Amino acid sequence: MNESPLREQLKARQLLPHQVEFVETALGSMPGGRILLADDVGLGKTHACISLAWALAQNLGREPRTLVLAPSMLLEMWKSRLEEVASRDAVIVDAAAYRRLEARTASDENPWTSVNTVVASIDFVKREDRISLLVEAAWDLVILEESHLATRRSQRGRVLRALWESDRVNLMVAVSATPHTGHAEDFEPFTSPATRILRRRTRELLDWEGNSLIPDSAEQVVEVVPLELSPQERELYEAIARLTAGSETTDRQRQFFIRILTQRATSSLFALEQTVRRSLSKANLAVHAIGPRTAHFDEESETDDQVDLFEDSEGLEPTLRLVNRDELRGLLESIERIEVDTKWRACADALEAEVVEKNGSAVIFCEFADTAEYLAGLLGTLEYPVGVITGAVADTERQRAYETFSTEGGVLVVTSMAVEGLSLPFVKLCVHYDIPWNRAQIFQRIGRIHRYGVTPGAVRHVAFSDEILVPNARVQQQLRLTGPNFQFGSLDDLGSELSADVRANGEDGE
Amino acid sequence: MNDDASRASPFHDVGSIFPDDIDLVSVEPSTTVAEALRLMAPNRYSQVPVIRDGTVRGVFSLWSLAQHLMDHPRLLPQDLAVGDVMENIPDVTVDDPLDRVLEHLNSHDAVLVKSPHGVQAIATGTDVLKYFYRVARPFVLLQEIELSLRNLIEACISSAELETCIDRALRGKYESMKKEPPKTLSDMTFEDYRSIVTAKPNWEFFRGILGANRDLAAAKLEQIRKIRNDVFHFRDATSVRDYQALATNRDWLFEKTAAFHEQRKKEAAK
Numbered sequence: 001m002n003e004s005p006l007r008e009q010l011k012a013r014q015l016l017p018h019q020v021e022f023v024e025t026a027l028g029s030m031p032g033g034r035i036l037l038a039d040d041v042g043l044g045k046t047h048a049c050i051s052l053a054w055a056l057a058q059n060l061g062r063e064p065r066t067l068v069l070a071p072s073m074l075l076e077m078w079k080s081r082l083e084e085v086a087s088r089d090a091v092i093v094d095a096a097a098y099r100r101l102e103a104r105t106a107s108d109e110n111p112w113t114s115v116n117t118v119v120a121s122i123d124f125v126k127r128e129d130r131i132s133l134l135v136e137a138a139w140d141l142v143i144l145e146e147s148h149l150a151t152r153r154s155q156r157g158r159v160l161r162a163l164w165e166s167d168r169v170n171l172m173v174a175v176s177a178t179p180h181t182g183h184a185e186d187f188e189p190f191t192s193p194a195t196r197i198l199r200r201r202t203r204e205l206l207d208w209e210g211n212s213l214i215p216d217s218a219e220q221v222v223e224v225v226p227l228e229l230s231p232q233e234r235e236l237y238e239a240i241a242r243l244t245a246g247s248e249t250t251d252r253q254r255q256f257f258i259r260i261l262t263q264r265a266t267s268s269l270f271a272l273e274q275t276v277r278r279s280l281s282k283a284n285l286a287v288h289a290i291g292p293r294t295a296h297f298d299e300e301s302e303t304d305d306q307v308d309l310f311e312d313s314e315g316l317e318p319t320l321r322l323v324n325r326d327e328l329r330g331l332l333e334s335i336e337r338i339e340v341d342t343k344w345r346a347c348a349d350a351l352e353a354e355v356v357e358k359n360g361s362a363v364i365f366c367e368f369a370d371t372a373e374y375l376a377g378l379l380g381t382l383e384y385p386v387g388v389i390t391g392a393v394a395d396t397e398r399q400r401a402y403e404t405f406s407t408e409g410g411v412l413v414v415t416s417m418a419v420e421g422l423s424l425p426f427v428k429l430c431v432h433y434d435i436p437w438n439r440a441q442i443f444q445r446i447g448r449i450h451r452y453g454v455t456p457g458a459v460r461h462v463a464f465s466d467e468i469l470v471p472n473a474r475v476q477q478q479l480r481l482t483g484p485n486f487q488f489g490s491l492d493d494l495g496s497e498l499s500a501d502v503r504a505n506g507e508d509g510e
Numbered sequence: 511m512n513d514d515a516s517r518a519s520p521f522h523d524v525g526s527i528f529p530d531d532i533d534l535v536s537v538e539p540s541t542t543v544a545e546a547l548r549l550m551a552p553n554r555y556s557q558v559p560v561i562r563d564g565t566v567r568g569v570f571s572l573w574s575l576a577q578h579l580m581d582h583p584r585l586l587p588q589d590l591a592v593g594d595v596m597e598n599i600p601d602v603t604v605d606d607p608l609d610r611v612l613e614h615l616n617s618h619d620a621v622l623v624k625s626p627h628g629v630q631a632i633a634t635g636t637d638v639l640k641y642f643y644r645v646a647r648p649f650v651l652l653q654e655i656e657l658s659l660r661n662l663i664e665a666c667i668s669s670a671e672l673e674t675c676i677d678r679a680l681r682g683k684y685e686s687m688k689k690e691p692p693k694t695l696s697d698m699t700f701e702d703y704r705s706i707v708t709a710k711p712n713w714e715f716f717r718g719i720l721g722a723n724r725d726l727a728a729a730k731l732e733q734i735r736k737i738r739n740d741v742f743h744f745r746d747a748t749s750v751r752d753y754q755a756l757a758t759n760r761d762w763l764f765e766k767t768a769a770f771h772e773q774r775k776k777e778a779a780k
Contacts, residue, residue, distance in 0.1 A: 095529070096525055096526075096604075099604045099631075100605065102625040102626070102630065103603045104605075111627065127531070232722075274758060277762065278754065335721075338722060339724075340723070340725075341723065374729045376732075377728065377729035377732030377736075380736075390751075397745075
């Protein structure tokens with residue numbers, strides 16, 4: 001085969017054929033190229049985009065003006081990847097950094113033109129007065145990550161369209177494994193004939209040797225460990241279950257609160273305890289009144305669930321204050337009577353077998369930052385390295401934890417919301433400490449581990465069932481990992497299931 | 511000065527006061543005083559910048575209004591436009607040192623933060639206070655946590671029991687560093703307190719006060735230890751969650767201390 005020098009170089013940079021195809025398609029579509037990159041989770045979309053930034057520099061013979069818009073917790077990751085892979089000095093522009101740019105540019109100069117490679121959060125640039133300056137600044141390359149969050153009627157959607165439709169943007173790539181939210185109007189910007197859509201499925205792709213990226217017999221089994229609860233735990237769980245059963249009240253806020261308590265209880269004793277304590281706590285009011293910066297709170301999250309999952313959003317606390325204090329004190333007393341956390345002990349046993357005996361590395365997934373910190377705290381007293389990544393962990397620390405884990409192994413505790421952008425193909429044991437209420441989170445979890453090159457079945461998945469709050473049947477149903485028909489990361493399954501989930505969330509709020 | 515706009519500088523400057531986005535409320539010179547007051551009322555602002563054609567013309571403040579009414583006693587506030595009563599206040603840029611704002615605040619209620627692109631913020635004493643509070647709060651909470659934990663340990667065990675606890679929890683660690691373990695609580699680090707309380711054989715001394723579940727207590731103390739390390743080694747900015755965790759843990763120890771004294775009182779009454 002006669003291969004171009006660019007293709008050779010990209011191959012040498014460890015790109016797979018589908019990634020090279022993306023880079024070539026993008027470069028070939030200039031000027032004015034518009035690409036929707038909607039490959040399956042785990043196919044290396046971020047790496048492909050950064051390689052595109054590198055290849056574009058080679059093509060232009062200069063450093064292309066590059067703008068990356070990503071969720072705020074991924075900014076530091078993009079910055080360091082741009083530095084490593086594309087040798088680019090990227091500047092993260094947030095509110096404070098933007099004020100400094102303004103202070104240092106003349107009144108007739110666009111502050112955005114004073115920086116060449118920019119990484120920013122879409123929520124920062126979405127302010128009306130900022131969008132036009134941003135577009136006017138002219139960009140060779142714009143990358144918009146998680147473009148499905150830029151829904152038509154949202155302010156994020158305006159940012160997407162302003163850039164997508166501008167002739168001052170030479171090449172733009174919108175990235176999302178789940179590009180379709182289930183609403184046709186959200187997909188509209190991508191229906192113009194100028195848009196090239198790359199939507200490749202893992203099972204259809206080949207590596208350079210012509211081998212399939214996944215073996216035919218993709219089968220992944222999850223072990224559900226039955227928990228033998230102590231009488232005290234049983235008492236607490238049954239109390240929570242009774243709350244849920246008795247919540248057929250018209251008081252929606254109380255219903256909402258009970259739902260939160262239940263989600264917390266199914267995650268960990270500590271998460272439940274912290275929620276109860278926080279709602280009883282007065283000191284927090286001062287913290288809120290004085291308003292320290294809320295670095296990673298995603299105000300435009302799509303569903304209530306995600307707001308909750310986004311780690312104790314501020315919006316939660318006022319609701320909690322509406323609840324009966326005696327009820328909460330009662331729960332707290334039940335929690336404190338529990339001597340042994342059975343789930344944690346079962347988790348520690350699973351880790352012992354993998355991490356200590358086999359010297360492998362394990363990841364623990366959970367939904368709440370509280371649970372992650374609890375587990376990290378307990379693991380911290382053991383022998384092996386422990387990292388924790390939550391939406392609240394600072395970007396630099398996140399990067400540090402990830403690098404330590406990928407070089408030294410041990411255990412990494414991650415919340416579902418914080419997993420985006422992580423690649424964990426070397427993990428041998430995957431503990432689902434709790435079961436996400438939102439199915440999309442399952443795919444996020446699995447997608448981090450079952451990446452190209454990972455043989456299905458090589459990873460042990462473990463989950464827990466207590467038969468009170470978390471029945472075995474629900475674990476099976478939510479994880480749905482068993483059986484020959486399951487193929488991880490397939491967009492077909494994902495797309496239709498997600499749309500169904502979005503609808504379900506909208507209707508019954510599950 | 512901080513050269514890379516996106517990197518946190520070790521030096522506190524005017525830019526550090528405002529980490530987040532600001533929706534600046536401003537008025538035009540022709541805005542009536544009544545309208546301006548209506549805009550200011552919901553947030554209890556004491557002043558707003560007066561802007562025309564993108565340029566600041568002055569600041570309308572409660573003080574400038576009072577001054578004007580003193581000088582012109584027959585004028586009624588509803589007849590006035592803010593352009594008639596505005597005053598000038600000093601300005602700074604985000605790159606200026608923080609001291610500059612403090613100096614100006616000696617003689618003014620607020621300072622304008624300006625750039626060639628217009629006004630970016632108004633810095634008041636409250637903003638500076640909030641900033642200092644944010645910077646100091648973790649240290650204050652950690653002080654409360656550490657001292658209350660020390661007191662609880664002291665109250666829960668006798669000095670003979672303390673020796674036993676030290677032998678069980680600290681001796682091995684210190685001897686591996688070829689050191690003698692500390693003998694008194696005030697010589698110990700937070701890490702030592704944590705080890706003493708959460709060592710399995712020592713738990714019998716503390717479970718009466720801290721609850722039956724050693725794991726839960728251990729997780730809290732480990733959480734504090736981690737944040738404490740980050741705070742005292744000045745790593746990253748303290749996140750909202752860290753604040754929250756410190757505040758919740760502080761309340762936990764406050765509650766346990768209160769419960770302990772309550773219990774003592776009851777025992778004494780018997």
